[in-house]
Amino acid sequence: MRMADTPLAGQVAFVTGTTRGIGKALALSLAEAGARVVSTGKTTEPRDDLPGTIYETRDAIREAGGESIAIELDVRDPENVQSAIDRTVEEWGRLDIVVNNAGAIHFAPIADTPAKRFDLLMDVNARGAYVTTRAALPHLREGDGGHAIMMSPPVAMDAAPGKAPYALSKHGMTFIAKSLAAEETNVGVNALWPVTAIESEATRHFNMGTPEDWRTPDVVCDATLEILTSDPTDCTGNAFYDEEVLSQAGVDDFSEYAVVEGNDPGPTSAQLFDPDFERPDEW
Numbered sequence: 568m569r570m571a572d573t574p575l576a577g578q579v580a581f582v583t584g585t586t587r588g589i590g591k592a593l594a595l596s597l598a599e600a601g602a603r604v605v606s607t608g609k610t611t612e613p614r615d616d617l618p619g620t621i622y623e624t625r626d627a628i629r630e631a632g633g634e635s636i637a638i639e640l641d642v643r644d645p646e647n648v649q650s651a652i653d654r655t656v657e658e659w660g661r662l663d664i665v666v667n668n669a670g671a672i673h674f675a676p677i678a679d680t681p682a683k684r685f686d687l688l689m690d691v692n693a694r695g696a697y698v699t700t701r702a703a704l705p706h707l708r709e710g711d712g713g714h715a716i717m718m719s720p721p722v723a724m725d726a727a728p729g730k731a732p733y734a735l736s737k738h739g740m741t742f743i744a745k746s747l748a749a750e751e752t753n754v755g756v757n758a759l760w761p762v763t764a765i766e767s768e769a770t771r772h773f774n775m776g777t778p779e780d781w782r783t784p785d786v787v788c789d790a791t792l793e794i795l796t797s798d799p800t801d802c803t804g805n806a807f808y809d810e811e812v813l814s815q816a817g818v819d820d821f822s823e824y825a826v827v828e829g830n831d832p833g834p835t836s837a838q839l840f841d842p843d844f845e846r847p848d849e850w
Contacts, residue, residue, distance in 0.1 A: 573601025
């Protein structure tokens with residue numbers, strides 16, 4: 568599902584973790600929709616073990632005719648985050664959208680997760696999203712209001728054996744989103760999570776199935792655009808699944824998003840946080 572026009576024209580989007588995977592796809596998608604995009608992340612030099620840099624994403628946007636700047640960013644550092652937000656506003660005079668995509672992943676029982684790893688998950692995921700969104704708030708409140716999106720799941724479990732620290736950090740993002748939405752009157756704050764695993768370096772590295780189990784990042788990008796083109800005073804305080812958003816927008820055939828043509832990937836990503844998740848007949 569591609570938007571034919573540029574509904575985000577004139578807006579400025581700050582996306583964390585744009586070097587590869589979903590973050591890069593989001594940056595390109597928002598630029599295609601007309602937004603001026605800030606490409607951020609820690610990777611500024613090419614690496615042999617991982618593809619992509621923030622500058623490569625910036626250049627891809629510019630080559631496609633969009634506007635973009637790249638800013639090195641460690642979401643664990645509040646001063647770095649504030650400086651990046653300030654530079655964004657100095658460059659373009661506004662900030663309308665924040666997408667908290669940067670994330671750390673670790674799957675292991677508590678006994679096998681040292682405190683240092685627990686701290687990393689909390690610092691990058693929950694705290695990083697908190698720091699970034701808080702720094703952007705004064706700008707998001709201006710004009711007709713802005714949007715903040717957490718890439719985090721609905722809270723639908725009371726235990727997470729084998730992945731408790733990771734689940735806590737991601738659910739923390741959702742809790743922040745829903746709480747902030749209740750505090751703000753002119754900013755739409757929502758969480759978004761894919762029903763299926765999305766093709767990325769992370770799904771490969773952590774052996775999250777095979778290509779037959781995956782969808783392309785486009786499904787998350789399209790759902791994100793649906794949220795960002797809604798009225799922020801009406802669409803706020805939600806923890807969405809991507810299929811839910813797109814179904815409500817009229818999409819009833821998700822085959823275009825399958826990595827392997829003809830496959831209908833199962834709800835692997837939803838079941839990561841809710842083992843009993845089943846797709847409803849209607850969202």
